[in-house]
Amino acid sequence: NSNEKMSRGALIVLEGLDKSGKTTQIKSCLEILRADGFDVCQLSFPDRTTSTGQLISSFLREQTMLDDRAVHLLFSANRWEKWKEMNDWLSNGTSILVDRYAYSGVAYTASKGYDLDWCLGPDKGFIAPDLVVYLSAPSTVLQGRSGYGEERYENKAFQSRVSETFGKLKTKKWLTVQSDRPIEEITHDIITPMRNIIRSCQSGSLKLGTLWK
Numbered sequence: 100n101s102n103e104k105m106s107r108g109a110l111i112v113l114e115g116l117d118k119s120g121k122t123t124q125i126k127s128c129l130e131i132l133r134a135d136g137f138d139v140c141q142l143s144f145p146d147r148t149t150s151t152g153q154l155i156s157s158f159l160r161e162q163t164m165l166d167d168r169a170v171h172l173l174f175s176a177n178r179w180e181k182w183k184e185m186n187d188w189l190s191n192g193t194s195i196l197v198d199r200y201a202y203s204g205v206a207y208t209a210s211k212g213y214d215l216d217w218c219l220g221p222d223k224g225f226i227a228p229d230l231v232v233y234l235s236a237p238s239t240v241l242q243g244r245s246g247y248g249e250e251r252y253e254n255k256a257f258q259s260r261v262s263e264t265f266g267k268l269k270t271k272k273w274l275t276v277q278s279d280r281p282i283e284e285i286t287h288d289i290i291t292p293m294r295n296i297i298r299s300c301q302s303g304s305l306k307l308g309t310l311w312k
């Protein structure tokens with residue numbers, strides 16, 4: 100019966116510039132949600148362990164030269180590789196916290212000057228997140244964080260263009276939080292919306308959508 104309410108997991112994405120604290124927040128939110136008793140797992144894109152991921156990783160470390168458009172398609176393929184696993188988790192009731200998603204894909208490539216519509220193409224039809232948390236901080240603050248500048252893209256001029264492009268992708272449904280604050284304060288602000296969206300998906304009141312709707 101297609102009208103029957105289906106309980107499922109929630110897809111929660113964290114986005115933001117390099118060093119905005121996404122990985123730290125995913126770690127602490129995962130711990131809290133698990134302690135609450137929720138069934139949650141985590142993923143990050145790019146997934147550097149697969150064969151496309153290894154190519155991407157080598158490109159990011161500036162050890163491999165690739166055409167920007169070829170790299171864009173690799174990043175997207177790296178997500179499609181995970182489609183079935185993600186779909187299975189969600190339908191079995193496991194929620195997923197994801198570190199970066201197709202929004203990063205579009206923001207980084209479009210910031211190099213490529214057409215926004217072209218950039219959106221490869222991820223069309225991929226699983227749409229139920230919640231996007233955007234960690235926002237001035238690129239000048241991020242620049243001072245440890246490890247900054249070690250990979251391609253980690254420079255101030257490019258990061259401010261990426262920030263602008265994220266601005267174009269943002270919808271009213273995104274939760275934007277200032278991330279140049281203590282870790283615990285940020286966690287405090289985002290954990291309740293996460294619990295709420297997981298409960299809504301569990302109750303079967305939200306249907307899984309697809310990008311770019």
Ligand code: 2DT
Nearest residue numbers: 144145174199200201203204207208
């Ligand atoms: P981290 O592994 O440190 O997050 O850096 N990127 C990411 C893209 O250009 N396209 C994408 O689709 C994704 C997911 C952002 C990964 C770097 O790769 C960029 C920073």
